[in-house]
Amino acid sequence: MVMLPVLPLIEGESTVSWCSRLGPFHAGLSGPDFLKLMQISRQSVVDTTDDCIGRLADLTGIAADRIRASGVQRVGEARFKHGDEVFGMRFALRTHTTFCPACLLEDADPSGPSAGRRVGRIGWMFSPVRTCPRHGLVLHRRPNNGFHEQFQDMTLVAPDDAALEKLAGDTPSANTSALQSYVERRFDGVLGYDWLDTQDIDQATRACEMLGACLVFGAHTNLDRLSLGDWSETGSAGFEAARDGVDGLRKALDEISRESFRRSSKGGPQAALGRIYQWLQFKKSKTDPGPIRDVVREFVLDTMSIDPGNTLFGRPVDARRRHSLASLSRSTGVHQATLRRALKLTGVLPADVDADDRFTVDAGQGERLADRIHNSIPISKIPNYLNCNRTQAQMLVKRGIVSQLVPDPGRGGGVLTNVAVRDLDDFISRFRAHGTTVRQASDGMFDAIVASEVVRRPVMDIVQLVLDRKLTSLELLSEDLGFRSVLVSPDEVRAVISDLEGEIGLSVHDVAARLGIFTSGVTHLRTKVDRSGRPFLRSLETVASSGTVRHRFAEEEVQRFQADYVALADLARARGKAPKVVAMELRKLDIKPIMRRELLNAAIYRRADL
């Protein structure tokens, strides 16, 4: 039996509201009396049960799906569903009465779509919906006066029109928050923000609101004191931070903790993140907060000093990621002041900032540094450790073959001027990396100190040759002898140094190419002298390991030659004439090349003659 005429649902109207209009429309009865007559319980309407939907569809001729879409169905223990979204009870506010006074006053118009009856909107009952987009007003929301008010018949729960007029006048205006818009779009099936879209709508909402509250009002704000308008603002701020996912969330968390630390430099994650931390750490409800928990947990572990074994957001911390100066000092026994200086001098901490609880360092990096400080010796103790003398110890440091704990510790650097024992051991193992192990030195083999006296070269030059693997004849005595355990051949050292020094400057071929002359011409320039009796081009003479003498030419010497002399071809080019013409002109002036053209493959003139 369908009651005629059909009374359709108004766009956005709740099932409860529509049912409340059926009585007056069809039977001149109040909404509740009509339902009683039809034996439909108010609770079944509130819960939008399938049974109730079936009965209403039969009576009114409205499709079951249309009725279902206008209600919030109970789908389990404290779980509810509207459209395709499932959420908990804090999101679907059955405990509160919510309305826009301006909307209800408009409904009173007898020629309007509801023929003068008040219309309850389904959207009003969702917690992040706090403003009326139509009127730009903050909604009126108050706790229910009893269980019966779950049945949000606006005729019963909202005040009379005179009171509504006053309310509408007193209500602050507000824009719809970005979070409310997101929720409304999501109910319409419109997605677009991965991180938020993949969690339950109430989890996404709560994450945005907690984040937003701390962003806008500080981490330690009193949430109970925030007004509906304040919450609207937090929803927008939180949504802006969360819409792009983890990066945006971490940026917001960073901003919140910075602000907390600006107010007080002391304390751990609770001091930094306040309400967000308390919400996730001491949660009283069983509601799963969703992915926000892992994001905040990772942020805390990545930026704050958290001891392993502590429980953070329901899970034990398995490894420390960051150290504060205090925790690093505590766990390594190195004094805080020493650590602070060392961290600044190694550039881990900014030099101009006074490090306090806010500053944490990578745990591994901090522990390695502390360990190096702990296991270090002064330079004065190196001779004993390495079996060398004081000068050699100082030269090892000066040449950077081993380093002090920090670069340039300066005077009064205290323990930081030390050298890590590990670095000295590492030096010895690099020094001894190649060579034949022997019991006794072979003929002609000496340690680097003796060899340096033989070849008259600094000990460190020889050490460097060994480290650079430039020597092939190496013998290794017992490691106990440390610095003196590596034997070299002075003859090889001499030859290799000579070879290496041969690498400086330009070769004959380089010079010939540069000047555009024969290679034999370079020899003529080197062996023949100018008017002052000086060779045209001086060479650096080196004796190679084979005993042959080699000639190299310093870059500056070649440049000097080019400044003093010029080839005919270049001169002609500079004068914009043919070489033949210039040669004839010079001949007329009795200016001659420095030597016969055939010797060099070019006619070269002294610039001073021109």
Ligand SMILES: [Zn+2]
């Ligand atoms: Zn309104």
